[in-house]
Amino acid sequence: MSDYDRRAHLKQVHESRKAKTIQRVDESIRRLVKAKEGINFNSVATDAGVSKSTLYNNPEIRARIESLRQKQAQVSTPKQVKREMDENNKDAIIASLKRKMKKPEEENKQLREKLKFSYAEVYQRI
Incomplete structure (x- = not known):
């Protein structure tokens, strides 16, 4: 029991949760694109089951959503x-x-x- 490192364990749990969240967001974006629905922070957050602040705070996800939203704005619905x-x-x-x-x-x-x-x-x- 003396070999147990609480920080390492918490870091591992955090990374695991972060990876699962990113995976859920990616799947959500793919579903929305496939369904030809609007891509924005609200729709992705609702579909993925995450908070909008999670999307805004992750620079990769934020850039992806903003670029998809911009592309959709240029295409006629x-x-x-x-x-x-x-x-x-x-x-x-x-x-x-x-x-x-x-x-x-x-x-x-x-x-x-x-x-x-x-x-x-x-x-x-x-």
Whole structure:
């Protein structure tokens, strides 16, 4: 029992916990990237089950999350692409609807003209 070194043991436990934490964070980041979800300190901390301060205090993890977050900010998300498509298609949809409205308007105009002639004929008969 005299050979027991408490400091060495604590250091070993600390290193083991640190390695497990880094492994969990790496797995979490891979899962989030695979699922195409947002990479940020909150999402990684929640998914990995670690505190945000752990992520901020580890320079390697912090740099990795910041770089991934920056890359994701540059790439358009599916929602942004859809919104842009909607904006681009809006004008085409409006033009199409206007064309569709012209046909019933023309028919309505022709029917009104026929109705005028019909009224004139009925009036002449009286």
